[in-house]
Amino acid sequence: MSTLAALGGTPVRTESFPEWPVHDERDIEAVSDVIRSGQWGGYPYPGPRTREFLDRFLEMQGGEYAVACVNGTVTMEVALRAADIGWGDEVIVPAYTFQATAAAPMAAGAIPVIVDIDRETYCIDPKAVEAAITDKTKAIIPVHLGAQMADMDAIMDIAERHNLIVIEDCAHAHGAKWRGQGAGTIGHFGSFSLQSSKTLTAGEGGVLICNTAEFAARAASVVDCGRPHSGKGNEESGNQFLMGANYRMSELQSALATVGVERFPEQAAQREEMAAYMDEALSEIPGIRLLKRDPRHSTRSFYRYIFAIDPEVYGVNHEAICYALDAEGIPCWTGYEAMHHYELFQPQLSKLPVPSVFPERFNFSEMHLPEAESACQQEAVWLGESLFRAGPKGVDDVAAAMRKIYENREALAKKAAEFRGE
Numbered sequence: 001m002s003t004l005a006a007l008g009g010t011p012v013r014t015e016s017f018p019e020w021p022v023h024d025e026r027d028i029e030a031v032s033d034v035i036r037s038g039q040w041g042g043y044p045y046p047g048p049r050t051r052e053f054l055d056r057f058l059e060m061q062g063g064e065y066a067v068a069c070v071n072g073t074v075t076m077e078v079a080l081r082a083a084d085i086g087w088g089d090e091v092i093v094p095a096y097t098f099q100a101t102a103a104a105p106m107a108a109g110a111i112p113v114i115v116d117i118d119r120e121t122y123c124i125d126p127k128a129v130e131a132a133i134t135d136k137t138k139a140i141i142p143v144h145l146g147a148q149m150a151d152m153d154a155i156m157d158i159a160e161r162h163n164l165i166v167i168e169d170c171a172h173a174h175g176a177k178w179r180g181q182g183a184g185t186i187g188h189f190g191s192f193s194l195q196s197s198k199t200l201t202a203g204e205g206g207v208l209i210c211n212t213a214e215f216a217a218r219a220a221s222v223v224d225c226g227r228p229h230s231g232k233g234n235e236e237s238g239n240q241f242l243m244g245a246n247y248r249m250s251e252l253q254s255a256l257a258t259v260g261v262e263r264f265p266e267q268a269a270q271r272e273e274m275a276a277y278m279d280e281a282l283s284e285i286p287g288i289r290l291l292k293r294d295p296r297h298s299t300r301s302f303y304r305y306i307f308a309i310d311p312e313v314y315g316v317n318h319e320a321i322c323y324a325l326d327a328e329g330i331p332c333w334t335g336y337e338a339m340h341h342y343e344l345f346q347p348q349l350s351k352l353p354v355p356s357v358f359p360e361r362f363n364f365s366e367m368h369l370p371e372a373e374s375a376c377q378q379e380a381v382w383l384g385e386s387l388f389r390a391g392p393k394g395v396d397d398v399a400a401a402m403r404k405i406y407e408n409r410e411a412l413a414k415k416a417a418e419f420r421g422e
Contacts, residue, residue: 004408006327007415012404013329013397017386021201022263030255042068042248045224050254054207056261060175062182063190063209065216068249069223072171072193072206076104076141078247079189079208082218083165085110088358089138094124094150095338095372097143099345101169106347106354110138111361114339116369120292122146122306122380125371126154133158139165144173144183146306146382147275149297152178152186159187167191174200175268177299184209189219194253199267199303199385200260202253223247267389271302274388274395278305281399285406287313289379302388306335308379314406315413317378321405324412325381328401333382338372340364 003009034040039047046054046068054066069075085091091105092113102112115128124142140159142150152168159166166187170176173183174192184190194205210216213230220229226244282288289308293300311317318334325332339345347355347362355362387394405412 002404004324004327004404004412005329006324007408007411011327011329012401015329017331017384017394018389020384020386021196021260022267026259026262027256030259031252034251034255037251039251042070042246042250043224045220045227045248047251047254049251049258050249053254053258053261056258057192057207058209060261060264061184061190061192061209063185063211065210065213067208067210067216067219067223068254069206069208070247070249071204072191072195072198073100073104074223074247075189075191075193075206075208076101076167076169077107078219078222079165079167079191079210079215080105080108080110080139081222081242082210082215083139083188085138085165087353088136090134090136091139091141092124092129092132092137093141093339094143094145095340095369096122096145096336096375097169097339098171098336099339099342100171101141101143102339102345104141105139106352109354111136111354111358113137113361114367114369116371117375118151119371119374121148121150121294122291122375123148123150124155126151126158129155130158133162133164137162137164139167141167141169142187143169143171144176144301146172146291146304147300147302148291148306149173149176149178149183149294151294153296156186165189171195171198172303173301174198174303175264175299176297176301179296180298183301185211187211188215194257194260197303199271199301200257200264202249202257202260205249205253205257218242268301271385271388272300274390274392275300275302275305277392278383278388278395278398281395282307282402285399285402287406287409288402302385304335304385305383305387307381307383308375309381311378314409316409316416318381320412320416321381324405324408325398325401328404330387330398330401331384333384334376335380335382336376338369338376340367340369341373341376
């Protein structure tokens with residue numbers, strides 16, 4: 001049994017994993033074309049490269065209507081405003097997601113209602129959604145997390161029975177499908193991020209898929225400072241102004257994103273093949289629980305791959321596991337904090353109207369969401385997409401590192417106890 005690298009041994013892997021984002025001469029030429037054109041920004045909106053990108057994105061993801069935005073946080077705020085959801089309305093969000101999912105309703109004047117997750121998938125629990133509905137509930141934002149998708153059959157059933165808007169947070173789900181239908185095309189809106197680390201990136205940017213032309217026109221108006229828009233291409237038309245802001249995506253970003261769409265299918269297939277291999281490799285290691293693969297989730301996307309460790313088996317929680325994995329040359333992360341404990345989500349420190357007027361709705365000290373807390377404080381280990389672009393050896397190295405940690409679990413637990421002063 002070899003010694004853990006964290007305890008002075010030799011790491012399993014010394015070779016770096018593939019870098020992200022991938023780029024080549026196509027990106028340089030695309031950006032150069034925009035610079036030469038003189039139309040760099042987002043106005044008039046949408047510009048020709050933005051139109052081209054949206055068409056390409058819809059061909060890849062599905063859907064008929066899409067609006068480009070400055071980022072994948074604004075997309076959710078825009079969706080809420082396009083659906084006329086705002087002051088005092090309630091929007092149900094999961095506890096396990098990036099802070100943007102809960103911050104977006106506040107930006108629209110609505111109250112985020114945080115609910116627990118399903119232990120088997122780490123996505124929003126439909127039973128918790130149903131229990132949280134009141135006469136003020138207007139929307140649900142299910143998050144497709146890591147390589148998982150929320151149970152969209154259950155979510156849409158709830159939404160239809162209670163007349164609620166569904167905004168799919170697809171920041172992790174480019175290319176994912178549920179029953180063969182693209183993520184983001186099942187609800188009324190689908191919000192996608194193009195931030196630097198995402199599997200389709202323009203550095204920053206966002207896309208909002210809308211399920212009707214009316215929603216798309218309203219969303220485009222919100223994005224373009226309230227200017228009237230209509231139709232699939234969002235041509236300016238008519239006299240119906242909205243109160244909007246400048247949330248436009250630039251032509252430079254759109255050019256980069258269009259090249260990214262060209263690369264995406266090959267990259268996605270490579271990740272999915274290697275992730276299936278990862279499932280098999282990790283399933284043979286004691287103390288590891290793979291998140292449940294729902295058969296209705298017909299195509300997975302791999303922005304992050306998440307598995308759970310059993311702290312009782314290893315004698316430590318996921319922080320020590322990630323520390324040991326990283327020392328073995330495997331980059332990893334413990335993931336997000338539960339929303340009610342999240343350092344990046346502290347509404348009470350802002351002067352935003354919603355927490356100021358409804359402070360009782362943000363008393364997180366009395367909130368207990370056991371499944372999210374377990375994932376965030378004890379179990380979850382997150383792996384990045386680059387591991388799956390390193391070929392079979394990348395997966396083999398991850399599995400070898402986890403086996404090594406399991407074999408050395410007592411020594412790791414002893415070291416962790418010493419570190420804590422026990």
